[in-house]
Amino acid sequence: MKVIAIANQKGGVGKTTTAINVGTALAATGSRVLLIDLDPQGNASTGLGIARADRTLSSYDLLIRDCSLIEAAIPTRVPRLDIVPSTVDLSGAEIELIEFEERTHRLDRTIARSDARWDVVLIDCPPSLGLMTINAMIAAHALLVPLQCEFFALEGLSQLLTTVERIRSRFNPGLSILGVVLTMYDRRNRLTDQVSDDVRAVLGPVVFDTVIPRNVRLSEAPSHGMPALIYDHRCTGSQAYIALAREVISRLPRLAKAA
Ligand code: ADP
Numbered sequence: 001m002k003v004i005a006i007a008n009q010k011g012g013v014g015k016t017t018t019a020i021n022v023g024t025a026l027a028a029t030g031s032r033v034l035l036i037d038l039d040p041q042g043n044a045s046t047g048l049g050i051a052r053a054d055r056t057l058s059s060y061d062l063l064i065r066d067c068s069l070i071e072a073a074i075p076t077r078v079p080r081l082d083i084v085p086s087t088v089d090l091s092g093a094e095i096e097l098i099e100f101e102e103r104t105h106r107l108d109r110t111i112a113r114s115d116a117r118w119d120v121v122l123i124d125c126p127p128s129l130g131l132m133t134i135n136a137m138i139a140a141h142a143l144l145v146p147l148q149c150e151f152f153a154l155e156g157l158s159q160l161l162t163t164v165e166r167i168r169s170r171f172n173p174g175l176s177i178l179g180v181v182l183t184m185y186d187r188r189n190r191l192t193d194q195v196s197d198d199v200r201a202v203l204g205p206v207v208f209d210t211v212i213p214r215n216v217r218l219s220e221a222p223s224h225g226m227p228a229l230i231y232d233h234r235c236t237g238s239q240a241y242i243a244l245a246r247e248v249i250s251r252l253p254r255l256a257k258a259a
């Protein structure tokens with residue numbers, strides 16, 4: 001079971017869209033996928049059509065109540081894609097976690113305790129480097145980092161990488177960067193080409209070849225409670241996520257969690 005945290009402390013860069021659509025594409029290739037919605041906003045849960053009434057157990061219960069993955073996971077409309085949804089309770093979890101001595105390792109423990117019913121676990125992180133994202137980074141083999149194609153794309157990345165370094169040296173030496181994916185690429189805007197070139201020059205081959213275009217179908221799909229890959233599998237956004245999932249699959253075998 002490979003655990004991948006989708007993280008970037010900036011909001012609105014495409015974390016949730018990437019979690020939903022990479023999850024769907026991986027499931028379509030036959031992998032059993034679990035998406036853990038670790039954002040109190042619950043956009044991944046809503047985007048996968050999980051009604052509030054069906055969120056009986058949530059990622060809050062994983063972190064605070066020692067609930068197991070198997071108890072909390074529910075199926076989505078996508079075959080082989082399950083989700084641990086998020087509820088508003090989660091917005092208090094950051095504070096409640098402080099009470100626990102092992103507050104940074106709650107999710108890691110939960111995942112380690114579960115039998116490997118899934119091939120891949122994707123964690124959709126909230127837009128912060130707080131305790132929830134730290135829990136995800138300690139539980140993960142690797143990070144997938146969406147970076148929006150905008151002028152300030154690299155701003156904030158050094159803070160993220162510093163956090164990764166700290167987590168590596170203290171808690172999770174095997175934590176790697178699975179890759180950085182450029183999102184919301186707009187070919188009509190020359191600035192985005194410049195940004196894409198700059199990011200590749202700075203970060204090198206860790207950047208995925210696939211670039212996710214700005215595509216209105218990707219932003220429409222969540223309001224229908226379905227992944228873009230089901231809402232409109234032909235749109236450029238869906239096709240890009242299929243290509244990204246292929247790259248993700250090719251990088252998975254490199255991951256091995258030390259200790
Ligand atoms: P995050 O989880 O990082 O906050 P989201 O995935 O929720 O980011 O994306 C932020 C907003 O942008 C959402 O409304 C989403 O539908 C939209 N969006 C994400 N990726 C794209 C894209 N490639 N093209 C157009 N809209 C996008």
Ligand code: MG
Nearest residue numbers: 015016039043
């Ligand atoms: Mg999100």
